[in-house]
Amino acid sequence: MGQKNKLPKSAVVGIVDSAEAWRLAARLRPGTLDALEWRAGCLPDAAAIPASKFPWILTVRDPREGGRGALSTGERQKLFLRLLPGAAFVDVELRSLRAMRRVREEAAAHRIRLIASFHDFHGTSFTPARGREMSLRAADAGADIFKIATRTATPRDIARLLGLFSSPPLPLAVMGMGPLGFSSRLLFAACGSVLNYGWLHRANAPGQWAALELKKMLERR
Numbered sequence: 001m002g003q004k005n006k007l008p009k010s011a012v013v014g015i016v017d018s019a020e021a022w023r024l025a026a027r028l029r030p031g032t033l034d035a036l037e038w039r040a041g042c043l044p045d046a047a048a049i050p051a052s053k054f055p056w057i058l059t060v061r062d063p064r065e066g067g068r069g070a071l072s073t074g075e076r077q078k079l080f081l082r083l084l085p086g087a088a089f090v091d092v093e094l095r096s097l098r099a100m101r102r103v104r105e106e107a108a109a110h111r112i113r114l115i116a117s118f119h120d121f122h123g124t125s126f127t128p129a130r131g132r133e134m135s136l137r138a139a140d141a142g143a144d145i146f147k148i149a150t151r152t153a154t155p156r157d158i159a160r161l162l163g164l165f166s167s168p169p170l171p172l173a174v175m176g177m178g179p180l181g182f183s184s185r186l187l188f189a190a191c192g193s194v195l196n197y198g199w200l201h202r203a204n205a206p207g208q209w210a211a212l213e214l215k216k217m218l219e220r221r
Contacts, residue, residue, distance in 0.1 A: 007034050010189045010218055013057060013197045014211035017042040021201035025052065033211055037091070037197065040079045041067045049086030057115065057195075058083055059091035065119040066205075073099050081106060089145075091115040094134055097141045104142065115195070116143035121177065121205075124150040124157035131164050139169040145194060152176030152184045152207070165191050181207010189218055 011034035016022050022043075025036055030053045037057040038049050049056050060076040061067030071079070073096070080103040084090065090107045092100045094116050107114055116138035126134070131148070138146040146168070152158055161174050161184070173195035176184030185207070189196045196218070198211030209217070 007055070007194070010193065011035055011195055012211055012215040012218060013037050013195055014054075014200045015039065015197055015204065016200065017204055018201055019043070021199075022050070024200045025054075026050070028053070030054075033215055035088075035195075038083065038087070039068075040083055041069050041071055041076070044069060044071070044079060046083065049083050051086075055088035056086055057089040057091055058087035059117075062093045062096055064095070065093050065117075066121065076100075077103060084110065084112065087112055089113045089115055091117050091147065094118045094138060097137075108142065113144040114142055115145045115147050115173070116141060117147040117149070117173075119148075120150040122151055124152060124160045124176075126160065128160065128163045131160065132169075135164065135169050135172070143170060145173055146170045147173035147175075147195060149175040149177060149205070151178040152180040153178050154180075158184050158187070161188065162191065177205045177207050179207065181205070182209065185209060185214070186217060186221070190221060 013035045014025055014033045015037050016025050017039040033054060035057055036052055036054045040060040060079045063070050077100060084106055090112050104114060118134055135146045158180060164172055164174060171194045174188040174193045198209045198214040200211055
């Protein structure tokens, strides 16, 4: 993979989900963050991903997993394909991998790395076996990273997510949302979460750190 696809351990990603967030991202100095995520469903009129000092993660989130705008599968695919040339990584939900096969093929052809993701805003209800099955599905689809973000309200939720780090088939990006979101994100980064997301303009999930603050916290660790 080229240099644009390489990230440091426990990378911090700033989320660009509005024009205001992009204006803030454009003023960041090199080294202040490790990557940026372009949430195309929040910025559907962009003709291309803008140039940046940081590698881009491109996603067009499924409405069932927090995507805005109620975009259809076809609309999401068109956005993906239009913006793909500016990306170093592309994030496709586990449930959308089959429908987004063309996106995956185009990404592979251009050496763009694939993140397969799963989001549950209501709880952390899967068993350890189910969690491993999801990560294996991601690996079988050619993903380079499996990302999972769920609501963490109890120690049991944290324990279930921690269990994913036991001999994972892929590098993991693990995040908690909700009452234990702040503390769990620091814990998962310490355990090896390779991507750790934070907001630039405003939080878009409960328990989410500001990206610059998260970067400082992980550097102090």
